[in-house]
Amino acid sequence: MARMKFLCDADRCIECNACVTACKNEHEVPWGINRRRVVTINDGLPGERSVSMACMHCTDAPCAAVCPVDCFYTTEDAVVLHSKDTCIGCGYCFYACPFGAPQYPRVGNFGTRGKMDKCTYCAGGPEADMTEAEYVKYGSNRLAEGKLPLCAEMCSTKSLLAGDGDIIADIYRERVVTRGYGSGAWGWRSAYGETVSV
């Protein structure tokens, strides 16, 4: 099976936020929750770069390591998913995540956060694929339909890449070699313990 990853080529990202919008729409993500976001570094300064970031589906996912109820699991495609039925909304995964991926319906004291929500790599959850129950909790399951995550699929500059880690790394490497520069595979070191060497 493929080892699915995200790679955002920040030298192509134009901060259009279409990935954010597409994600919210595709999965009917509740108000206040953003599974994906675009962060601009050095905003307004020469050489600013924007990076689209969501759950990176880490190797040895730290969220899974700290979860008191063990609600995370990794699929055959190395996608990190979780069960909202088991989640108790303790917030530990938020503090463990290097990317701020876990989101909660409520920001409350006394741990009243509600069930955690995060990027599913458009792969749904533990419910049966492409069922109503799965859709309500986790959004659509494009992977089960043979499609890649929508955010990357509709990226107008093809900045955001999703797919097998080796393949998207090759694409990025080729781009960097061709154009002569690249600001790096953002987050790869924290997520996968390696980066794309060019």
Add this chain to the structure above:
Amino acid sequence: MTIFTKMSRVIAVLALGLFAVIAQPQAAQAQDIINPTAESVTEDALMEALNGDAQVQGRVSIPDDLSSGLIKPANRGWADTHGGPVRTVNLIAVVGMIVLLVAFYAIRGKIRIDSGPSSERIQRFSATERFAHWLMAVSFIVLALTGLNLVFGRAVILPVFGEGVFGTLSAWGKVAHNYMGFAFMLGLILSFVYWIAHNIPDKVDMHWLSKGGGLFVKGVHPPAKKFNAGQKGIFWSVTLGGAALSFTGVMLLFPELAGGEAGWQLYQVIHGVVAAILTAIVIAHIYIGSVGMEGAYDAMGSGEVDLNWAKEHHSLWVEEVQGKSSDGTGDGSSRPGTQPAE
């Protein structure tokens, strides 16, 4: 391919070539000014500048400042600490203490009243004192069990009872943990106020400690006042440990107060480690106050203890309450004592 398409291609190539020749000087000039790579931020540079802590910070257009942190490598450090050393400390503290106590029971057995039970009883703790104790005790047990569930539940309870039961249990456990904390704090304050005067360390404690509290030798009963050195140890462990747990617990409950993610993580680790140590101490306390010693439970049960038990374990205190000479420091002991506890 027709002749027309061939010709149009040739024309296009010629036109492009011409344009390139004209545009070249300008392009060269422009390149001197704009170099897309010269000042661009790179992940490598930012990560190096981070020095291993904090986060790569940016700006987001969505109205949520929390999401402006792009990469927070330090979070993995906390995850490793929580999933590793904190769990290990909990395991060693709790299981280690239980093993020690089982061994102690096997070797020393139940500590009896050496002079046998008497017919007389003596009031040791008032109803208000017992209320403070049990408020703290019940809340602590709930907090300890629900807390340990967060650390070991996924390894111990989940495989046995399955996802549904464990999920429901943990969800209720979280609610209980969050609210029982306040009952514990109240009990902690009350017991502190009631007992602080009796828990100031003094010379008698040194003597008591030098005799090992009489814990390990039958028939040895060093003199003690209302609380012996062991009990004073419990008092200060609970007071200081409880205060630390209360403070860090409130910080965890109100993340806004914790000073960002790094602050919250620090409080979480302190909470987990102090809780493990205090739980181990309290397990020993529960042991000696129940199965470990004859007559000890009554102090917190009915509030009245056997007179012979009191004379053995709290000789100076008995003299005090019975109005006998309370100035003597050592002689009042009928015999040195074991560690009482309640």
